[in-house]
Amino acid sequence: MPASRDPRASALNLITPISSRGRLWLRFLFWASTVLPLPRFTVLRLRLIHYARWTVLGRSRPHLCFESNFNGTPDAYVEAFSYVFPLGMTAIWGSSKGFPGPVPVQSLQDWIGEGAVKSAHYYCAYPEASTKEILAGLRVRDRLRDFNSRARDMDASRFADEYRALVSDLQLDI
Amino acid sequence: MSDACGQSRALTVLTPVKDEGSLRAALGRIPDEERSPLARLPGTHFGRWVVMPDLGDGPQLLFSATHDKSDEDYLQQIAAHMADEADEIWGQCEGYPGAADRGAFVDYLKQHRVRTNLFVSAYPRATLDEVLEGLDLRRRLGDFAPRAQSMDPEQLRAEFGKAGLA
Numbered sequence: 489m490p491a492s493r494d495p496r497a498s499a500l501n502l503i504t505p506i507s508s509r510g511r512l513w514l515r516f517l518f519w520a521s522t523v524l525p526l527p528r529f530t531v532l533r534l535r536l537i538h539y540a541r542w543t544v545l546g547r548s549r550p551h552l553c554f555e556s557n558f559n560g561t562p563d564a565y566v567e568a569f570s571y572v573f574p575l576g577m578t579a580i581w582g583s584s585k586g587f588p589g590p591v592p593v594q595s596l597q598d599w600i601g602e603g604a605v606k607s608a609h610y611y612c613a614y615p616e617a618s619t620k621e622i623l624a625g626l627r628v629r630d631r632l633r634d635f636n637s638r639a640r641d642m643d644a645s646r647f648a649d650e651y652r653a654l655v656s657d658l659q660l661d662i
Numbered sequence: 663m664s665d666a667c668g669q670s671r672a673l674t675v676l677t678p679v680k681d682e683g684s685l686r687a688a689l690g691r692i693p694d695e696e697r698s699p700l701a702r703l704p705g706t707h708f709g710r711w712v713v714m715p716d717l718g719d720g721p722q723l724l725f726s727a728t729h730d731k732s733d734e735d736y737l738q739q740i741a742a743h744m745a746d747e748a749d750e751i752w753g754q755c756e757g758y759p760g761a762a763d764r765g766a767f768v769d770y771l772k773q774h775r776v777r778t779n780l781f782v783s784a785y786p787r788a789t790l791d792e793v794l795e796g797l798d799l800r801r802r803l804g805d806f807a808p809r810a811q812s813m814d815p816e817q818l819r820a821e822f823g824k825a826g827l828a
Contacts, residue, residue, distance in 0.1 A: 490714060497708070499710055501710070501712050501724075503714065503715060504782060514779065515779070518664075518779035518780040521780050522664045522780065524785070529793065531776070532782060532783075532784050535782055535784070536780070538707070538708065538783070538785075539670065539672075539707065539728045539781070539782065539783050539784070540781075540782050541672050541726070541777070541778045541779075541780065541781045542775075542779050542780045542781075543674055543676070543776055543777075543778050543779055544766065544779055545676065545717060545776065546717040546718055546719065548718050549717055549718030549724055551717050553724070555710070555726055557707075557708045557728070603742075605712055605713075605714065605715060606712075607710040607711065607712050608686065608689035608690070608710075608711045608713050609689050609692045609694075609698070609709075609710060609711045610708075610709075610710045610714060611695075611698040611700040611706070611708065611709045611710065612707070612708050613701070613702065613707050613708070613790055613793075613794070614707075614793060614794065614797060615695065617793075617797055619784045619785075621800070622784070622785055622793055622796065623784065623785060624790075624796075625793070625795075625796030625797040625798075625800040626785060626788055626792065626793070626796040626798065627796075628796060628799050628800045628803055629792065629795055629796040629799050629800075632803070632827060634798055636827075636828055639828070643814035643819070644816045644819050645815050647815060647818070647819050647822075648814075648815035648818050648819070651810075651818060651822065654788055655803070655807050655810075658781070658803070661800065662800055662803050662804040662807060
């Protein structure tokens with residue numbers, strides 16, 4: 489399956505032809521997804537995706553363009569997606585030509601491989617960082633800001649106690 | 663349509679290609695990773711160029727970027743920070759006016775902009791600077807914590823500052 493290489497961040501561009509009726513369905517589905525948090529939450533629960541977008545292209549021959557920036561290998565990504573988001577996958581790609589369904593995974597991976605287009609150039613500002621590491625870093629940043637704003641008024645003994653409590657809280661993030 | 667998710671912005675531009683061979687050659691010459699011209703665009707989390715398969719309207723070039731600037735600022739910055747590469751790449755597309763005329767360049771990208779139907783982000787409230795700062799602080803604290811275990815309070819406070827954590 490073609491996807492731009494990056495040690496942590498990978499790109500997937502999936503272009504699939506859709507029917508005219510599928511175009512209408514997707515417009516409704518994507519609109520509903522912007523007002524209902526559940527679909528986004530489910531997709532992001534994977535903690536594999538940095539950013540993803542869906543765009544319907546073309547008028548005479550409509551296509552669905554899916555772009556994703558994710559961690560790990562494309563095959564592992566697709567497999568995880570199919571297990572965590574099977575109904576969502578069917579709702580989105582069910583109107584794409586030849587969509588085999590979320591399972592069996594091999595059929596899905598083969599279908600995605602046929603529709604995937606390699607990026608001619610791919611850039612990531614933090615190629616070595618996984619989504620989990622970024623989220624952990626943001627939590628560390630927020631907690632350190634809070635700690636430092638309070639530390640100004642602390643004597644050394646209290647500073648040490650508060651610091652150790654901070655590190656204990658953040659042990660899974662560092 | 664949703665081109666925004668918290669602080670994150672999705673830019674998608676689809677331009678008709680006049681010379682696919684020259685376009686692919688130009689894209690092949692772009693250096694990777696930190697030497698990519700996209701690294702010069704402030705606020706750029708991800709970016710890509712994709713030579714699209716024929717969707718019925720002839721060959722097209724897709725440019726997509728995920729950033730945390732205003733739409734107008736970001737388009738201006740493309741002309742300001744990577745004019746040469748823009749000319750090399752979009753110069754292979756029909757109707758491209760050149761980056762020297764910044765107004766015409768921005769109008770060209772706006773004219774060919776495609777609105778995203780759904781855009782999701784794992785960290786929608788974080789700018790690029792915040793992501794990078796968070797990663798740096800996480801690394802610093804992870805390095806500091808083991809050696810801080812044996813420090814007395816005075817030393818701990820002093821070394822905490824020296825470690826760039828204060």
